[in-house]
Amino acid sequence: MKGGRGPAGALWRGGGGARGRGASAAGPGSGGELRRVVSDARPFLRARTGVILRLSGWSLLESAQTFLSGFGVARALDHGFLAGRPLTGLLWLAVAAAAVLPARLATRGVFARLADLVEPLRDGLVRRAVSRALSGAIARPGDVTTRSLSQVTHQSEIARDGWAGLVLTLRSFVFTAAGAVVGLLALSPALLLIVLPPLFLGAGLFLGTLLPMAARQRDYLTADEAYAAHAGQLAASVRDIAAAGAAERTVAESRTLAEAQLAASRSLARWAAVRVLALAVCGRFPPLLLLLAAPWLLRNGLTPGALVGALTYLTQALAPAVQALMTVLATVGGRLVVVLDRFTDAPPPPADDPQPAPAGHAPPASDGGPVPPSRAHEAAGPPVPADALFPPGGPIAELRRVTFAYGPGAHPVLDRLSLTIGSQEHLAVVGPSGSGKSTLAALLAGVERPTGGEVRWRGRPVRSDDAASLRVLLPQHAYVFSGSLRDNLRYLRPDVRDREIAAMADVLGLDHLLSRLGSLDAELDPERLSQGERQLVALGRAYLAAPPLLILDEATSRLDPAAETRAELAFADRSGALVVIAHRLSSARRAGRILVMDGPHTQCGTPAELLRSCALYQDLAGLWEPEVREGGPSAGVRSTLPPSPV
Numbered sequence: 001m002k003g004g005r006g007p008a009g010a011l012w013r014g015g016g017g018a019r020g021r022g023a024s025a026a027g028p029g030s031g032g033e034l035r036r037v038v039s040d041a042r043p044f045l046r047a048r049t050g051v052i053l054r055l056s057g058w059s060l061l062e063s064a065q066t067f068l069s070g071f072g073v074a075r076a077l078d079h080g081f082l083a084g085r086p087l088t089g090l091l092w093l094a095v096a097a098a099a100v101l102p103a104r105l106a107t108r109g110v111f112a113r114l115a116d117l118v119e120p121l122r123d124g125l126v127r128r129a130v131s132r133a134l135s136g137a138i139a140r141p142g143d144v145t146t147r148s149l150s151q152v153t154h155q156s157e158i159a160r161d162g163w164a165g166l167v168l169t170l171r172s173f174v175f176t177a178a179g180a181v182v183g184l185l186a187l188s189p190a191l192l193l194i195v196l197p198p199l200f201l202g203a204g205l206f207l208g209t210l211l212p213m214a215a216r217q218r219d220y221l222t223a224d225e226a227y228a229a230h231a232g233q234l235a236a237s238v239r240d241i242a243a244a245g246a247a248e249r250t251v252a253e254s255r256t257l258a259e260a261q262l263a264a265s266r267s268l269a270r271w272a273a274v275r276v277l278a279l280a281v282c283g284r285f286p287p288l289l290l291l292l293a294a295p296w297l298l299r300n301g302l303t304p305g306a307l308v309g310a311l312t313y314l315t316q317a318l319a320p321a322v323q324a325l326m327t328v329l330a331t332v333g334g335r336l337v338v339v340l341d342r343f344t345d346a347p348p349p350p351a352d353d354p355q356p357a358p359a360g361h362a363p364p365a366s367d368g369g370p371v372p373p374s375r376a377h378e379a380a381g382p383p384v385p386a387d388a389l390f391p392p393g394g395p396i397a398e399l400r401r402v403t404f405a406y407g408p409g410a411h412p413v414l415d416r417l418s419l420t421i422g423s424q425e426h427l428a429v430v431g432p433s434g435s436g437k438s439t440l441a442a443l444l445a446g447v448e449r450p451t452g453g454e455v456r457w458r459g460r461p462v463r464s465d466d467a468a469s470l471r472v473l474l475p476q477h478a479y480v481f482s483g484s485l486r487d488n489l490r491y492l493r494p495d496v497r498d499r500e501i502a503a504m505a506d507v508l509g510l511d512h513l514l515s516r517l518g519s520l521d522a523e524l525d526p527e528r529l530s531q532g533e534r535q536l537v538a539l540g541r542a543y544l545a546a547p548p549l550l551i552l553d554e555a556t557s558r559l560d561p562a563a564e565t566r567a568e569l570a571f572a573d574r575s576g577a578l579v580v581i582a583h584r585l586s587s588a589r590r591a592g593r594i595l596v597m598d599g600p601h602t603q604c605g606t607p608a609e610l611l612r613s614c615a616l617y618q619d620l621a622g623l624w625e626p627e628v629r630e631g632g633p634s635a636g637v638r639s640t641l642p643p644s645p646v
């Protein structure tokens, strides 16, 4: 099974192999990670029983120290100071203090053994990361991710350190608790009746928080990653968002993501509060209860020395051990589980393995799901019928003495340009590179605001709210996302029927791509489409959306001349205005009117008028004509004519 996990324990041995997620591998936030990691750890630990026994042997010395710390104090009081024998008292205190020395020795022994338990884990993780990186490199050349590098270096170190910390603390807790319990038992079994209930209650409460906290931690990380990804896309796509008039929708999406993050962090905080309570019950309640029960205990035969000895166990040994354990489990433990689980994540699939659309690239739901900003310029939800918003008739768009410069001191790209585009007009815009064609397209689409003058849509000043329903601007670089061909085509109009898609494919020339892919359900891998095919998909999407104003900014530049002609004729035939930034004479000639741009100087007219009166158009036509006639490889190359005076 592609994308599976290694066999149980393979991670800890560093093996590969395959294992389905199975019942224990519940999704994120369900505690599945913890269960997976624990079940993977079992065979690793079983194989190291000898090491664990040796560790335990050394740790017994720590139990002895704990035992003597309380017992020595009790004896010092009862048999020494309170009995009028201070020397005996001092002797017992010296015994309790001397117990520290073998415990220090034990620490050295523990650290020496610890390596036998920790290094194999690290070696296994590194082996696994390297083998995954290599198999990933074979499946997807050039896609050996930084994640592999991070796993080999940083993450395996985190896992090793975390695992070492966990082993040390857990071991210390177990043997300290054992020493304290034996000590309490030796002083008076009644003490256990007071001490054990809150200990068990607190421990139970703490264990009860482990799975929900792991789930909340995962929720929080997921929400955080989603917001970070969203913010990153926004930063890179402000212009596209403005193009789509999607600012409000984008703000709403940001707010939703931020609220999800807030809810996740609140939920995490609530569980953290439960954990603090567990810690208090476990560590603070036993001494408190002991003091409250002291009169009753003393009346029933407990000696004062035993009471102080018991308090020593609780405050000097148990409470710090509980605190350390819970802190380590809450911090290092959580991180360890997350890191180990990342090592068991599915390796990157081979290139021919179709992927489900990632969340951010999912096709939109009809209720207006998240819009990847990179395609936000193409739309913002299904278009509302234009007539519902605007009175019919009249020009669809109008530039009134529009001036535009890219900065306060910059030379204006457009200088007091006036232009009216009829609601059924087909206008071509031509001009040398840098003459301002794309700038004009952006102004017409409401992506850029004029520095001077005004742009109007249907007789009203441009409002970003109207953008989604009025116009589609298709740039040269077509956006196609991972998902089915149908979802890609329906993006601007989710309610579109297959019948309409078939008709569109027929007129626009998308049928070849459709038959190559097999069906509308075929998954598109954007990287496996040619630039021309991507443009066809984007054109099909725009055709189905049928906006009242369609602006093609070299959106057919990667089609061959025949395909371009077919697409443009199909668009010209449909109802609505069409503005084409043309890069071929044939494309310009099809338009009813042509706007020739030469920086701030522009001239507008029919093709015939311009051939007579516009020197730049004559130049362009003269340059393009042989290319069209020859139909050679240069036929589709756009003009790079220097500007010439009109």
Ligand SMILES: Nc1ncnc2c1ncn2[C@@H]1O[C@H](COP(=O)(O)OP(=O)(O)OP(=O)(O)O)[C@@H](O)[C@H]1O
Residues within 6 Å of the ligand: 406, 413, 431, 432, 433, 434, 435, 436, 437, 438, 439, 440
């Ligand atoms: N974001 C920008 N910031 C500053 N200057 C810009 C920006 N975009 C375009 N320009 C400048 O504005 C002028 C017009 O650019 P524009 O892209 O509109 O021309 P164009 O006719 O579409 O060119 P091409 O045919 O090469 O796409 C150019 O001089 C360009 O360098």
